[in-house]
Amino acid sequence: MKKIVLVVLVTFLVFGSFVGCQKKEAMPETLMIYTYDSFISYGVPEATNQIFESKYNCKINFISFGDSKETLNRLILEKGSSQADIFVGVNIDDLSKVLDNDLFISYKPKLIDKIPSEYILDEGYRLIPFDGPDSIAILYDSEKIQNPPKSFEDLVKPEYAKKLILEDPRTSGPGMSFLLWTIAVYGGNGFVDYWEKLNPTIFHIYPGWDSAFTAFSNGEAPMMISYDTDPAYFYTEDKSTRYKAIIPKEGGWMYLEFAGIIKGTEHEKLAQNYIDFMLSEDFQKEIPGHQWMFPVVKDTPLPDYFVYAVKPDKYLTMPYQEIAKNYENWLKIWIEKIVSQLF
Numbered sequence: 176m177k178k179i180v181l182v183v184l185v186t187f188l189v190f191g192s193f194v195g196c197q198k199k200e201a202m203p204e205t206l207m208i209y210t211y212d213s214f215i216s217y218g219v220p221e222a223t224n225q226i227f228e229s230k231y232n233c234k235i236n237f238i239s240f241g242d243s244k245e246t247l248n249r250l251i252l253e254k255g256s257s258q259a260d261i262f263v264g265v266n267i268d269d270l271s272k273v274l275d276n277d278l279f280i281s282y283k284p285k286l287i288d289k290i291p292s293e294y295i296l297d298e299g300y301r302l303i304p305f306d307g308p309d310s311i312a313i314l315y316d317s318e319k320i321q322n323p324p325k326s327f328e329d330l331v332k333p334e335y336a337k338k339l340i341l342e343d344p345r346t347s348g349p350g351m352s353f354l355l356w357t358i359a360v361y362g363g364n365g366f367v368d369y370w371e372k373l374n375p376t377i378f379h380i381y382p383g384w385d386s387a388f389t390a391f392s393n394g395e396a397p398m399m400i401s402y403d404t405d406p407a408y409f410y411t412e413d414k415s416t417r418y419k420a421i422i423p424k425e426g427g428w429m430y431l432e433f434a435g436i437i438k439g440t441e442h443e444k445l446a447q448n449y450i451d452f453m454l455s456e457d458f459q460k461e462i463p464g465h466q467w468m469f470p471v472v473k474d475t476p477l478p479d480y481f482v483y484a485v486k487p488d489k490y491l492t493m494p495y496q497e498i499a500k501n502y503e504n505w506l507k508i509w510i511e512k513i514v515s516q517l518f
Contacts, residue, residue, distance in 0.1 A: 204233045204442050206449060209250055210263040211243040211348070213385050218465040219458075226457050231448055242383030243348040244269070250437070251276055260440040261449060265302055266348040267431040267492070268355055271499030274301060279435035282447050286454040289472045294431060296495060302433035305453045306468040310403045310427030310487045311352045312420040313339075319397035326423045327360055331372040339373075340399035341380045342387050344506060349384050349430075353400045354509060355498065356428035359491045363501060370513045403427065404467045404484040411464070411480050420485050427487030432468065 214220075215237050224235050240249040243264045250262055254276065265273050273279070279301040287295070287303070294304045313330070315323050320338070324330040330339070342350030357373075358366045378396035381387040391399040401420070409418040434453055436446040452458055459470040463478055470477075 203228075204231075204445050206233055206235045206261065206442055206445050207259045208235060208237050208261045208263055208449075209246050209257075209259045209437075210237055210239055211246050212239040212241060212383070213388075214264055214466065215239055216385075217467065219461055222461040222465050223452075223458050227449065227452050231445060233445055235449075242342075242346055242385065244346050244351065245383065247273070248346075250278060254278060255439060257437055257439065259437050260442050260446045261434060261436055263305070263432075263434045263453075264348075265433040265435065266352070267296070267307075267429060267433075267495065268348065268351050268498060270296060270302065270433065270495040272502060273435075274299075275499060278438060280438050280440075280443070282436055282450055284447075284451050284454055286451060286472070289454060289474070291471075291473060294471060296431075297433075302435045303450055303454075304431050304471045305434050305458075306462050306466055306471050307429070307431035308490065309430045309468050310422055310485075310490065311349055311356055311400060311430055312403045312405070312422050312427065312485060314391065314399050314401040314405045314418060314420050316391075316394075316397040317417055317419050323398075323419070323421050324423070325421065327357070327369065327425055330423070331369075331376055333375070335376045335398070337376070337378045338396050338398050339376045340378050340387050340391055340396045342384055342400060343380050343382050344509065346382045347384055347387075349400055349402070350380075352428050352430060354505065355493065356491065358505060359428065359493060360425045363505065366505075367508060367512050370509070371516070374513070374516055402430070402467065403486060404463070404469070404481070406483040406485065407463075407478075407480045408467050410483045416483065422485055422487045424488075426489040426491040429490040429492040430468075431471075 220237050228234060240246045243266055247269060250257055274297065281300045283300040284303055290304060324335060341353060344351040344354040357369055361369045381390060387399055403420055406418055406420050410416060434450060436450065440446050454472060459472045459475040462468055462470045463481055
């Protein structure tokens with residue numbers, strides 16, 4: 176009897192060791208995340224990936240197809256067949272469009288209570304805010320613009336002719352935000368008249384924020400539509416306050432960014448863990464210095480250089496359902512009546 180027990184025990188130990196080795200040597204899961212190019216290039220993944228990969232024994236693969244809208248359009252084209260697990264970077268302007276396309280599954284993060292309730296715009300928890308709110312702003316070179324525009328009406332003055340870089344609302348998040356900003360100020364009927372007056376101010380419309388920012392940084396034009404935190408970025412780069420931002424007196428256009436788990440993912444649990452991770456201190460503390468946005472978890476400490484960021488006296492926005500209802504028509508009008516004059 177003792178011999179039988181011994182044989183069984185030895186067999187169990189050998190089998191257990193074999194299973195343990197198999198688990199240890201198993202290939203780690205790979206989480207594929209679609210996002211926009213500057214999210215990758217500015218280093219949030221570099222600053223945070225190792226923490227997540229070590230904790231969950233996995234690999235993260237970030238893929239971009241350009242600006243946020245270009246990458247989102249790719250996901251829509253792949254609907255039902257995408258290999259991606261998560262999308263990072265849906266902005267508030269695209270919220271209803273994304274939800275209508277039924278691209279994401281519901282997941283309520285463990286740290287959801289750390290997000291101010293007014294920023295949780297999807298009650299189904301398919302899209303979770305991870306940074307913001309920020310504001311779209313007019314970034315300018317103070318060595319070339321001594322008297323920056325203080326309002327939308329100032330922006331159309333002759334002194335700013337050919338001085339403003341824009342992004343294309345068809346392919347760019349901030350590009351669409353600026354278009355919606357003008358609609359919020361001038362209305363669905365009045366924005367065309369404003370853009371016609373703005374036409375002489377426009378230097379060029381670039382397909383995305385990255386290309387626009389490169390042109391601005393190279394001195395091709397002294398103003399561009401960008402973000403409220405850009406002066407903080409430039410200060411960290413060269414300890415200079417040469418580059419400043421202004422938010423017109425009409426108010427700043429609210430900019431929030433969201434992440435969601437893509438329907439059809441084969442790594443749902445790992446994707447849920449990553450959404451949780453995005454709201455953790457390890458991730459949120461890296462947003463100001465890498466993403467150059469305000470963290471959505473409001474008790475996250477800000478670096479000292481964020482004193483150079485600007486904040487609006489008030490935010491302008493529209494219900495995302497209203498944006499969705501009118502989005503295509505507004506864009507069609509902009510193409511027909513504005514683009515034809517520019518090109």
